[in-house]
Amino acid sequence: MYDAWKILLGLIIFLAFATFPFYSNMGKAVAKPDPKLDTPVIQQMKVKQCVESKEFMRAEHMQLLNNWRDAALRRGERLYKGSDGRITEISFQNQCLRCHSNKKKFCDECHSYADVKPYCWDCHIAPKEAKNEH
Ligand code: HEC
Numbered sequence: 001m002y003d004a005w006k007i008l009l010g011l012i013i014f015l016a017f018a019t020f021p022f023y024s025n026m027g028k029a030v031a032k033p034d035p036k037l038d039t040p041v042i043q044q045m046k047v048k049q050c051v052e053s054k055e056f057m058r059a060e061h062m063q064l065l066n067n068w069r070d071a072a073l074r075r076g077e078r079l080y081k082g083s084d085g086r087i088t089e090i091s092f093q094n095q096c097l098r099c100h101s102n103k104k105k106f107c108d109e110c111h112s113y114a115d116v117k118p119y120c121w122d123c124h125i126a127p128k129e130a131k132n133e134h
């Protein structure tokens, strides 16, 4: 019985450490990027889908963009066939940025979090909505 307070103290310390990752993750969950899909073009879509699945786009859009550029500029190909057979015109501006016209609330939302700074907008014109937010 005389060690009861030690056991109790041990338990309290154990609980504090065991639950710490949970508390510290709560802060991170709030800070996570939240890319917005509520652009005029996407709002009008009956079936809201990207050129590939959301999971694919999230993980592979950098590579897809590289492939699009190589296809268009090196091989002169202007059409992309998605994995589900849908055909999309290969164009960064007329496709990606037409639907995702909210650069700040979409592309930048994730990129600031991931600390990457694609330089695409040095040349490709950012959509008007994004410019107005400066
Ligand atoms: C026809 C409109 C349209 C075009 C063109 C388009 N997107 Fe999308 N995109 C969407 C929609 C709608 C979603 C959400 C899909 C879903 O929820 O399943 C999306 C999802 C995404 C996502 C995932 C977002 C997330 O929350 O995980 C990324 C990244 C993305 N698009 C990038 C691009 C890039 C890069 C291009 C050009 C290669 C492109 N999109 C072309 C409409 C489009």
Ligand code: HEC
Residues within 6 Å of the ligand: 033, 035, 058, 061, 062, 065, 096, 097, 100, 106, 107, 108, 110, 111, 114, 116, 117, 118, 120
């Ligand atoms: C769901 C989050 C998310 C969205 C939305 C998103 N990106 Fe990204 N993007 C990332 C992440 C994360 C990386 C870094 C990946 C890596 O380093 O492997 C990245 C990297 C890139 C790169 C490569 C940059 C480099 O330096 O390697 C390009 C280009 C790019 N994104 C373009 C876009 C464009 C254009 C849009 C908007 C149409 C967009 N992304 C929207 C998460 C996102």
Ligand code: HEC
Residues within 6 Å of the ligand: 065, 066, 068, 069, 072, 073, 090, 091, 092, 093, 118, 119, 120, 121, 122, 123, 124
């Ligand atoms: C130095 C200027 C410059 C930069 C920076 C740049 N581009 Fe381009 N890009 C061009 C030019 C010029 C074309 C050719 C336009 C055409 O022929 O239709 C092009 C074409 C493309 C194409 C294929 C055709 C089209 O009309 O969309 C894609 C895809 C593309 N760029 C994506 C990107 C992405 C993604 C980035 C950022 C990682 C980027 N570009 C950065 C100048 C640039």
